[in-house]
Ligand SMILES: [Ca+2]
């Protein structure tokens with residue numbers, strides 16, 4: 001899941017679509033990045049907004065190609081599915097998962113090959129992915145879903 005990996009051509013083309021105005025600097029303004037996520041990745045406006053927040057790593061309101069690559073490496077074309085999982089786990093609807101919400105949510109899922117996920121796996125995964133703020137955002141959930149083999153990201 002290296003950030004340096006090349007984007008598939010068609011995904012690069014989405015980012016570079018003149019409609020979103022990335023231009024030669026290859027940066028998308030917040031409003032245009034959100035428009036792109038809605039139109040090209042099938043997200044709702046609220047989902048696109050949360051995704052932007054998560055992947056605008058330096059919080060400058062601009063999505064660089066590097067940040068977009070990180071988005072694609074983490075979420076790929078499973079954005080909608082991951083957002084739906086996130087929303088169903090976020091019981092108090094505050095846009096973050098605390099450890100309890102994440103534990104309950106992950107325990108209800110199975111791996112791709114139908115295995116149950118153990119308490120230890122869930123606990124370890126939450127502890128290693130929750131980050132400094134102690135809660136889980138959409139990007140962190142996506143990483144956990146991949147690590148626990150609940151979803152496989154198709155990058156083709
Ligand atoms: Ca940024």
Ligand SMILES: [Ca+2]
Nearest residue numbers: 090094096097
């Ligand atoms: Ca919550």
